[in-house]
Amino acid sequence: MVDLGSHIKALRMKANLSKAALARRVGVSDVTISYWESGTIKQIGHERLVALAEALDCNLSDLLQGTPSTQMPPGVLPLRALQPPPWMTTNGQLVPSLIGLPSAGLTEGCHLVTPAPGERFDFLTEGDLAAIRPLDTVDDDGLYLLECDDALQVRHISRNAQGKLRIRDERSELDNVLISALPFRVLAHVRVHWRPFARVE
Structure with a gap:
């Protein structure tokens, strides 16, 4: 040191x-x-x-x-598993969301995030880019950023025929629960997810 x-x-x-x-x-x-x-x-x-x-x-x-982090493109927030959501500043104020892009439905209230160097999340790996909209409930089927055991995770959540939420990671189904009994806190919905040379919605 x-x-x-x-x-x-x-x-x-x-x-x-x-x-x-x-x-x-x-x-x-x-x-x-x-x-x-x-x-x-x-x-x-x-x-x-x-x-x-x-x-x-x-x-x-x-x-x-003294190893410098990979330079983030302007407006892209680094996502880290053991830190608060990146759109929250250290003093608790919100970072302004995306503005001026063609799709208002995509950009309204959304932030661009990417895993910080060395970080990996299910469904979202280093080099990926995601437009993510902060919210505290599950509104549509898709990828969500969650807080569980003081760490951030990305999970796919969908509703099954019985009205329960089906939660899965990249490998397997994890749980079927009622929305009132979620074992985590919902932080944001991944609206669009881009991989280098490919786009996944």
Whole structure:
């Protein structure tokens, strides 16, 4: 961790944050940020490292090893299994949704997301792109972003003949439940899913 301070500074500058702004996000003083960046304080606890990674919107490996994340195209949000939905900022405010694309039905309230480098979800792998609309219930059959056991997951949900929800991952059916007894929290509906050189709806 010899270069940790320089990694913090580079990622802070890339995120266009002042020391004071980063300090507020992490819950420390701006003097502490200065000490971390200069190397005056060389040891940082795990909890603070996780808070730094979240505040700088990067993986721990980006922070510790200085390996830059793949540059996200403008307007595309990185999806990570162990972080909140990417359209929510660290202060709880919503990131503006897509505007100005030809299909209002697709873009109204939707965000473009892609798995962050090294992340993989059922039905959605690194390099895929999805237009995703935040909601808290199942409205149509299709792919949904869910929160289960403090982690984000993508599952296919459809209604069966008995009116129950059929939940499955890429390999098998997981459950048939009533909508009132869902074992997870619904976060968003995947409206359109693109794979490189292919499109899946």
